[in-house]
Amino acid sequence: xxxxxxxxxxxxRGFDADEALDRALLVFWEQGYEGASLAxxxxxxxxSTASMYATFGNKEQLFxxxxxxxxxxxxxxxVAALAEPTALGVATALLTGAVExxxxxxxxxxxxxxxxxLATGEAGREIRALLVGWRDDxxxxxxxxxxxxxxEGDLPPDADPGLLARYVHTLQAGIAVQAAGGVGREExxxxxxxxxxxxxxxxx
Amino acid sequence: xxxxxxxxxxxxRGFDADEALDRALLVFWEQGYEGASLAxxxxxxxxSTASMYATFGNKEQLFxxxxxxxxxxxxxxxVAALAEPTALGVATALLTGAVExxxxxxxxxxxxxxxxxLATGEAGREIRALLVGWRDDxxxxxxxxxxxxxxEGDLPPDADPGLLARYVHTLQAGIAVQAAGGVGREExxxxxxxxxxxxxxxxx
DNA sequence: CAAGTTTTGGATCGATCGCTTCAGAACTCG
DNA sequence: CGAGTTCTGAAGCGATCGATCCAAAACTTG
Numbered sequence: 466x467x468x469x470x471x472x473x474x475x476x477x478r479g480f481d482a483d484e485a486l487d488r489a490l491l492v493f494w495e496q497g498y499e500g501a502s503l504a505x506x507x508x509x510x511x512x513s514t515a516s517m518y519a520t521f522g523n524k525e526q527l528f529x530x531x532x533x534x535x536x537x538x539x540x541x542x543x544v545a546a547l548a549e550p551t552a553l554g555v556a557t558a559l560l561t562g563a564v565e566x567x568x569x570x571x572x573x574x575x576x577x578x579x580x581x582x583l584a585t586g587e588a589g590r591e592i593r594a595l596l597v598g599w600r601d602d603x604x605x606x607x608x609x610x611x612x613x614x615x616x617e618g619d620l621p622p623d624a625d626p627g628l629l630a631r632y633v634h635t636l637q638a639g640i641a642v643q644a645a646g647g648v649g650r651e652e653x654x655x656x657x658x659x660x661x662x663x664x665x666x667x668x669x
Numbered sequence: 670x671x672x673x674x675x676x677x678x679x680x681x682r683g684f685d686a687d688e689a690l691d692r693a694l695l696v697f698w699e700q701g702y703e704g705a706s707l708a709x710x711x712x713x714x715x716x717s718t719a720s721m722y723a724t725f726g727n728k729e730q731l732f733x734x735x736x737x738x739x740x741x742x743x744x745x746x747x748v749a750a751l752a753e754p755t756a757l758g759v760a761t762a763l764l765t766g767a768v769e770x771x772x773x774x775x776x777x778x779x780x781x782x783x784x785x786x787l788a789t790g791e792a793g794r795e796i797r798a799l800l801v802g803w804r805d806d807x808x809x810x811x812x813x814x815x816x817x818x819x820x821e822g823d824l825p826p827d828a829d830p831g832l833l834a835r836y837v838h839t840l841q842a843g844i845a846v847q848a849a850g851g852v853g854r855e856e857x858x859x860x861x862x863x864x865x866x867x868x869x870x871x872x873x
Numbered sequence: 874c875a876a877g878t879t880t881t882g883g884a885t886c887g888a889t890c891g892c893t894t895c896a897g898a899a900c901t902c903g
Numbered sequence: 904c905g906a907g908t909t910c911t912g913a914a915g916c917g918a919t920c921g922a923t924c925c926a927a928a929a930c931t932t933g
Contacts, residue, residue, distance in 0.1 A: 474900075474901045474902070474907070474908050474909070475899085475900060475901075475907085475908040475909025475910070476898070476899040476900045476901095476908075476909045476910040476911080477899075477900060477901095477909080477910080478909085478910065478911095479899090479910070479911070494788075495788065496788055496789060496790045497703075497787070497788035497789060497790075499701075499703055499704055499790075500703055500788060500789045500790030500792075500793060501790060502790060502889080502890070502891085503890075503891055503892080504889080504890090505790065512911085513910095513911060513912060513913085514891085514892075514893090514912095515892095515893085515894090515895095515910080515911060515912075515913090516910070516911060516912095518891095518892070518893080519909085519910070519911085520910095523891080523892075524891065524892090573788075575787070575788065579787070579846055580787040580788035581788070583701070583779070583783070583784040583787050583846065583849055584698075584699065584700055584701035584704060584777075584779065584784035584785070584849065585700060585701060585704040586700045586701075586703075586704030586705060586706060586709065588704075588890095588891090589704060596850075597850040597851060600846075600850055601850065625859075627856075628856070628859055628860060628863055629863075631847070631852075631856060631857075631860050632860055632863055632864065634843075634847075635840060635843035635844060635846075635847055635860060636839060636840065636843055637843070638842070638843040638846035638847065639838075639839035639840055639841070639842040639843030639844075639846070640839060640843075641846075642783055642787065642804075642839075642842035642843070642845075642846065643835070643838075643839055643842065645787055645788065646800075646801040646804055646805065647801060648835075652831075652832070652835060653835075655829075655832055656832060656835050656836055656839060659832055659833075659836055660836065662867070663866070663867035678877070678878045678879070678930075678931045678932070679877085679878040679879030679880070679929085679930060679931075680878075680879045680880040680881075680928070680929040680930045680931095681879085681880080681929075681930060681931095682879085682880065682881095683880070683881070683929090706919080706920070706921085707920075707921055707922080708919080708920090716881090717880095717881065717882055717883080718882095718921085718922075718923090719880080719881060719882070719883090719923085719924090720880070720881065720882090722921095722922070722923080723879085723880070723881090724880095727921080727922075728921065728922090792920095792921090874933105875932105875933085876931105876932085876933080877930105877931085877932080877933100878929100878930080878931080878932100879928100879929085879930080879931100880927105880928080880929075880930090881926100881927080881928070881929090882925105882926100882927085882928095883924105883925095883926100883927105884923105884924085884925090885922100885923080885924080885925105886921105886922080886923065886924085887920105887921105887922095887923105888919105888920075888921090888922105889918105889919085889920065889921100890917105890918075890919065890920070891916105891917105891918090891919100892915105892916080892917095892918105893914105893915085893916065893917105894913105894914085894915080894916085895912105895913095895914090895915105896911105896912100896913100897910105897911090897912090898909100898910080898911075898912095899908100899909085899910075899911095900907105900908080900909075900910090901906105901907085901908080901909100902905105902906085902907085902908100903904105903905090903906080903907100
């Protein structure tokens with residue numbers, strides 16, 4: 466069960482679990498949870514199915530691990546964005562971060578949290594629910610940040626933090642869809658700038 | 670091969686092809702192209718696999734037919750929206766239309782053109798490309814409509830029709846993702862209103 | 874009714890799905 | 904070196920995948 470702690474005895478693992486997880490992440494990112502077969506995954510990871518099951522449990526748990534890896538890596542811009550000093554800075558950083566992450570030339574286009582399992586059959590139902598929760602969390606964090614901005618006078622008192630958060634989060638999701646379809650990075654950068662052009666500011 | 674023209678001879682078809690197509694559309698809409706198995710489809714259609722293949726060809730052609738059906742039905746609001754007299758009217762109608770279509774209580778949530786095949790394995794590659802083209806067409810039509818609006822003085826001379834179209838289209842896609850995750854219809858209506866609150870108008 | 878045409882249910886195709894099993898390899902420790 | 908533990912390659916599990924085949928059924932036409 467353990468994957469990170471090195472056991473003292475027994476035959477040592479012949480591969481790096483984190484590196485294998487990164488490879489699996491790319492496959493899930495590109496093909497989605499259901500579209501990625503075990504053969505696709507283990508081929509990319511360079512290990513056998515037995516090793517995969519011994520290390521990660523099963524396909525579903527492998528995806529959950531990959532999603533956590535995605536949060537720490539490609540999606541880490543969200544945490545940094547939420548730490549921006551102003552609400553406008555937060556919104557701008559979230560949108561530009563989404564653009565950069567979903568259009569990185571050497572990685573799959575789009576967002577794992579969106580295209581990983583947006584619509585699935587029975588086999589992907591749990592992962593679909595997992596990603597719904599993941600996106601809900603993302604929205605909630607933005608909303609909380611904007612609530613703080615209202616309290617701090619950084620947003621107008623009559624601003625709706627939840628609705629503004631929904632606006633930003635919807636644009637993030639839309640950007641991910643556009644990127645998945647091959648829309649260029651520069652155009653999406655201009656879009657991100659346009660989207661916050663009339664951002665609400667408190668009366669001076 | 671024929672599906673609409675009634676043959677003069679032979680055993681008559683025991684089901685209504687259009688009705689069966691509507692049922693298949695719902696399955697693709699809900700589960701995506703790859704997530705919908707032939708068993709899922711034929712069960713919902715109430716016909717055997719032999720009848721499906723004789724009538725529609727194969728799974729891929731069935732999806733193409735379902736997409737056309739989707740355009741004529743749930744997605745028909747786009748044509749009406751583009752016929753609105755003003756650019757603001759067009760944008761508003763596109764966004765509210767997207768909200769209503771993707772959150773209809775008695776139909777699958779989300780948009781077939783987005784979640785039908787956003788990320789796929791090898792088996793879904795062609796359908797994925799089909800939907801990329803479908804979304805590109807959608808964007809192009811909005812852009813052309815906004816180009817006309819600039820020419821007619823309905824948008825400022827320095828407005829960027831392509832970028833405004835990308836803005837609206839990205840919000841449509843984002844709304845589809847939100848709806849697929851269960852976000853409520855009323856909240857998305859407010860979002861649609863917020864998104865066009867500062868729509869550019871020509872100097873009076 | 875007989876001939877010709879098309880559809881239908883049921884069985885089944887090879888391939889692939891996610892997953893398991895197991896013997897042997899590769900290591901640590903006494 | 905022997906005992907104990909863990910990992911790995913290969914083979915294969917039952918189930919399902921999309922797709923096909925065929926004989927019986929159901930119709931039109933002559």
